[in-house]
Amino acid sequence: MLEQFFYHPDEEVAGLFRPATEGDPATLASAEEESAIEYLAFLLEGECYAVPISEIREIVRVPPLTEIPRSPKNLLGVMKIRGEVLPVYDVKVKLKLAHERAGIAGPDAELEGIPSSSRILIVRDPDGDVGILVDEVREVIRLKPSTIEPLAPGIGGGDYLLGLAHLGSELVILLDVHKALL
Amino acid sequence: MTGSSKGLSDFVAEAAEILDSLNRDLAILDRSVGRRLQPDLLNGIFRSAHSLKGLASMFGEQRIAQLAHGMEDLLDRLRLGRLEMTDEVVDALIESLDTFQVVLAETGRGDRSEQASRRTEAACERLADFVDTAPLEHEDALDLLELDTQVRDVLTEYEEHRLRQNLREGMEVWKVRAVFDLSDFDRGLARLNANLKTIGEVISTLPSADPGDGTGIAFDIIFASRVSQRKLRSTLSNMPASFQPLFQARTSAPSSDQRQGPAPPAAAAELRLAFPKPVPEEPPRPAVPLDADSVRRALTQTVRVDIGRLDSLMDAVGELLLIKANVARLADEARQPGKPSPGKLWGHQLYRESQLLERKLDDLQKGILEVRMVPLGQILDKLAGAVRRIARESEKEVDFTMRGGEVEVDKLIVEALSDPLMHLVRNAVDHGIESVEERQRRGKRPRALVSVSATQRGNQVVIDVSDDGRGLDDERIRQVAVRTGIVGSAQAAQLSSRELHSLIFLPGFSTANRVSELSGRGVGLDVVKTNISRLSGMIDIHSEAGKGATFTITLPETLAIVRALVVSVSGRVYAVPLNAVSEIASITEKDVRTVERREVIALRGKTIPLARLARLFQHPEKPLSRQFLLVVGLAHQRLALAVDDLLGQQDVVVKPLRGRLRHTSGIAGATDLGDRKPVLVLDPGAIIEEVVNPERRPELV
Numbered sequence: 001m002l003e004q005f006f007y008h009p010d011e012e013v014a015g016l017f018r019p020a021t022e023g024d025p026a027t028l029a030s031a032e033e034e035s036a037i038e039y040l041a042f043l044l045e046g047e048c049y050a051v052p053i054s055e056i057r058e059i060v061r062v063p064p065l066t067e068i069p070r071s072p073k074n075l076l077g078v079m080k081i082r083g084e085v086l087p088v089y090d091v092k093v094k095l096k097l098a099h100e101r102a103g104i105a106g107p108d109a110e111l112e113g114i115p116s117s118s119r120i121l122i123v124r125d126p127d128g129d130v131g132i133l134v135d136e137v138r139e140v141i142r143l144k145p146s147t148i149e150p151l152a153p154g155i156g157g158g159d160y161l162l163g164l165a166h167l168g169s170e171l172v173i174l175l176d177v178h179k180a181l182l
Numbered sequence: 183m184t185g186s187s188k189g190l191s192d193f194v195a196e197a198a199e200i201l202d203s204l205n206r207d208l209a210i211l212d213r214s215v216g217r218r219l220q221p222d223l224l225n226g227i228f229r230s231a232h233s234l235k236g237l238a239s240m241f242g243e244q245r246i247a248q249l250a251h252g253m254e255d256l257l258d259r260l261r262l263g264r265l266e267m268t269d270e271v272v273d274a275l276i277e278s279l280d281t282f283q284v285v286l287a288e289t290g291r292g293d294r295s296e297q298a299s300r301r302t303e304a305a306c307e308r309l310a311d312f313v314d315t316a317p318l319e320h321e322d323a324l325d326l327l328e329l330d331t332q333v334r335d336v337l338t339e340y341e342e343h344r345l346r347q348n349l350r351e352g353m354e355v356w357k358v359r360a361v362f363d364l365s366d367f368d369r370g371l372a373r374l375n376a377n378l379k380t381i382g383e384v385i386s387t388l389p390s391a392d393p394g395d396g397t398g399i400a401f402d403i404i405f406a407s408r409v410s411q412r413k414l415r416s417t418l419s420n421m422p423a424s425f426q427p428l429f430q431a432r433t434s435a436p437s438s439d440q441r442q443g444p445a446p447p448a449a450a451a452e453l454r455l456a457f458p459k460p461v462p463e464e465p466p467r468p469a470v471p472l473d474a475d476s477v478r479r480a481l482t483q484t485v486r487v488d489i490g491r492l493d494s495l496m497d498a499v500g501e502l503l504l505i506k507a508n509v510a511r512l513a514d515e516a517r518q519p520g521k522p523s524p525g526k527l528w529g530h531q532l533y534r535e536s537q538l539l540e541r542k543l544d545d546l547q548k549g550i551l552e553v554r555m556v557p558l559g560q561i562l563d564k565l566a567g568a569v570r571r572i573a574r575e576s577e578k579e580v581d582f583t584m585r586g587g588e589v590e591v592d593k594l595i596v597e598a599l600s601d602p603l604m605h606l607v608r609n610a611v612d613h614g615i616e617s618v619e620e621r622q623r624r625g626k627r628p629r630a631l632v633s634v635s636a637t638q639r640g641n642q643v644v645i646d647v648s649d650d651g652r653g654l655d656d657e658r659i660r661q662v663a664v665r666t667g668i669v670g671s672a673q674a675a676q677l678s679s680r681e682l683h684s685l686i687f688l689p690g691f692s693t694a695n696r697v698s699e700l701s702g703r704g705v706g707l708d709v710v711k712t713n714i715s716r717l718s719g720m721i722d723i724h725s726e727a728g729k730g731a732t733f734t735i736t737l738p739e740t741l742a743i744v745r746a747l748v749v750s751v752s753g754r755v756y757a758v759p760l761n762a763v764s765e766i767a768s769i770t771e772k773d774v775r776t777v778e779r780r781e782v783i784a785l786r787g788k789t790i791p792l793a794r795l796a797r798l799f800q801h802p803e804k805p806l807s808r809q810f811l812l813v814v815g816l817a818h819q820r821l822a823l824a825v826d827d828l829l830g831q832q833d834v835v836v837k838p839l840r841g842r843l844r845h846t847s848g849i850a851g852a853t854d855l856g857d858r859k860p861v862l863v864l865d866p867g868a869i870i871e872e873v874v875n876p877e878r879r880p881e882l883v
Contacts, residue, residue: 064859067754068846069799078843078852080860085852087843107753128841181842 036142041172042121042134045097049134049175050141050165057122057129059137062114067105074181077105079120079131088120088131091180094160102133123177132177141167148174193241194290195484197234201286202560204230204279209563212272212570225352227275228257234282245285245302252309253278261352265312269574274308276567281305333388333402341386341404348383348406356414358403359390360423367399374403374421381417382407404428485593487553495553498546505539547835551592551743558636558645559587561600565607569632572611579618579629580611586636591643591739595717599645599737602710606647606733607632609707614651614731624728626650642761643739648732654725656682683723684819687711715867718744718759718850736761746834746863747812748855749825752801755861756825757834757853758812762866764820766828767811783811783822793873794824798848814866821870836863848872 039050065077065088074093078085092098102114117136122129148163155164160179165172207227214223235250253275259265285298337345348355358378362370371387378384383406390400405425407414414425512532516524562584573580591599615630622628632649659682660674668688669677677685687707714721718738725731738744738761746757747766767785774792775782781792790813796803804826811822834853839846850865 066852066859066862068843068849068862069801070847078839078860078862080852080854080858083837085837085839085860087841125841128843130842 034144034146036144039141039143039172039174040121041138041141041167042119043136043138044092044095044134047097047173048138048167048170049173050143051121051123051175051177053140055124055177057124060120060122060131062104062118062120062133065105074101076101076133081122084129086122086129086131088133089181090133091175091177094180094182104133125178130181132181141165141172143172189241190290190292193237193243194286196237197246197282197286198484199486200230200234200237201279201282204234204282205560206563208272208276208279209567211267212276212567215267215269215272222352224257224261228254228261231257243285243289245299246282246289249278249281249285249302249306249309252306252313255313256309258350259313261350265315271312273571274305274312276571278305278309333404336388337386337404344383344385345404345406348385353382353406353408355385355428356405356407356425357428358405358418358423358425359400360403360421361398361400362422363398370422371401374418374423377417377421378403378405378407381409381413398422485554485556491549491553495546495549498542498549501542502539502546505535505542508535509539547743554592554594555590555739556593556596557587558589558591558596558599558643561596561603562587562634562636564600565603565634568604569607569611572608573615576612577617578611578615580615581629581631583631583633584635585633586638586645589636589638589643591737595737598713598717599735602713602735603634603645603647605706605710607634610647610649610651610731614649614653616652638739643737645735645737646732647735648730650730653727653729653731654683654686654723655727659683659685683725686723687721718761720762743833744836744863745831746853747831748829748861749795749810749812750827750829751799751825752796752804754799754801755829755855756795757832757855757861757863758814758823758866759836759850759863760831762814763812764815765813767813767822768808769811769824770808785811785813785822790820790822791873792822792824793869796824796826798869798873815870815874819870819874821866821873823866823869834861834863 038053040053040056041048041050043049060081063079063081065079067077068075068087071077074089074091076088076090079088080086090098090101093101104114114133115135118133119137120131120133121137122131143165148165150163151161158179160176160182162174162176165174204227207223207230210223211227231250231253235247235254238244238246238250256265256271256275260267260271265271281298281301285302288295288298334342345355358374360371360374375384375387385404385406388402388404390402409417418425509532512528512535515521515528566582566584569580569582610632615632616624616626618628621630627650630650632647634645634647636643636645638644656679660677663669663682663685664671664674668685687710711721714735714737720736722734722736723731724734738759745760747760747763748755748757750756765785769783773783775784775789777789781794782789783792792811794803806826809824809826810828811824813820813822815821832855834855836851836853838844838851839849848865848869850863850868852860853863855861
């Protein structure tokens, strides 16, 4: 990650922000014995979210989806992947990033309406794997648990946001994807 | 206790196979109580118990091992004629089998319940009760043989052991006496032994106690074998030998045998029933409810496959590989740099390969489906046993016949059919069939008849469960229907017999209090119907009051492939299982009427409810001059489903929706029509329920 090589005025305010990048000497000292967990970072409406990579089965381009009649608001439809039929959800609705789900299934579907960088993350779930539509997939980041900041009251969340992390100047929101599907 | 989970599943699969074979054998045994027993049958059961015991011990499954041991002991006594085969004994054996099923299912899940352990103990005790009445302690199997004491003295320990072993295994023992010339007796004897060894075991060759006329040298060969006397005679036909049986059967007591005349000398071939010591009169232990059937389903996700079927699959794959090679070659040709673009000939070749590919893939698919098929006979056997048991319990006389055991159906369907069929058969005996006195009063045969028959009709399987009992009482059904508010009294008076009969499948009826209200049918038929619908099947009833009733179940042969009608609604494509559609019609808007604001349509003189699929699924509706109707359902509950267009008919593989999607109302699964998008397959039964019984709103996903 190139971020760590740039000048970050925030780093001078020690104690308030703790940069998450591993190579940074300021954090290494305090968090040496911890092992970092790898997360996949992705974008939803310009906000950067992250989910532990162990929960992601694979990442695919957005295929044609079939809508399910009378389904819940956040269910986009089903997709077929190597013979398997999986549901695909739009988490933006729950995260209040959008009022309604993307209109990408059904005969009036406009696949052009979503960014070409959109992808579907296939998430492992004991109740059956599911797909999540995201605007863009970023990269894999490594975070030490102690560098994760709990959410202050007033910063929305409910129980599906697990905390905040900092990637240089960028804010990363850790997501509990299973709760975000409910 | 048990090893890795793979080891556990192997154990469960092996044990389940043994239980299957036990099931078959016990069904035959059940039918042959009171008749002559084939020793092979008892031996087969003994061997199953023995294998099960060994397998269970190896895996540390003490409960199963113990019960299997108990079974072995009981069977031993039966084989040796020390215990008489009665209905009670067979019941005890069947109870043990059911207990095995329950315990095995538990083990497969990794559970271990108190209830199952207690049940095992109860079953062991029940077996032990019979065993105790037929002690074997001081008995030596060899005493059963007619052997001179001289001969016995001369036998080595090993030979004695072999003799006992053969007797235990139910072999017949013969004494073959051969006389040879002094000059070549060694060759002659060798030849004789060689011949005998092909059909049994030579236990001992001894100089004969009876030297004969002194010109040659005589031998007595003690020989154990399973073959018939005739076979032995033909094997010895060119030899200077004679034979006689050594196994002395006991004399029998039941008069039926005496009617057949004096017991034939080669009695070793049959096990006579010994005169039993008095069996304790106490009633069998209270039976733990038999949930073995529902438990069985949890047991195996395995099927036994005929190797021939696997071979044809391999052949199909082989041909596919050839096609692949050809396609690769054609592709390569097209890619050659400098070559002109591929011409028509190339196009033809490619087309030909694609045709072959389609055919071969079809074969492969069919072949794989076939592998999943198992014969219905298994369930039919169990039904036979159940009928006999229930008839005994309710003191009725019932004959049971079954046909079509060889009809094959997808394994999942067979497992799922077990419960509903049991239910129907139990209903028939418990409630449909009258007592012997009542039957005689009505001039019917005292012995009632329950029959189950399965036939294949195209790609459907039809199973009929009939009885010649009371049949349905229309009047009573009318009364109950009115009383429980299912129909108004005016409406009830108008319902035809057939329509009344179809009411008994409604849940309302199952809550009707006493069985006698329905005079003939018990509770829970709505459960049976639901189970059958889940298999994409249908159930119907025909009955004549006083004469009997027949339930007819129609099922698709396989759940996996379904013939479907492809339709479009508001621009969306759906597949409708064709076996649910009874007719197709086309209508215009002016044909639609309303009753109490619900849309209906008149079809061939009958008015049935109409549902617009677009409206039901909350899709934007298109105004169309002409719409198509699919009529689904049968008899009492029919529905006309309006769709925009019919796109064709196709065999599709249905994948049920799993996980979070499994409660999707109105949708049975998804399939592939070749497009990358999955196509949803409708669940006509659920849609009918939703529209025709709107009090029961569907749960949204």
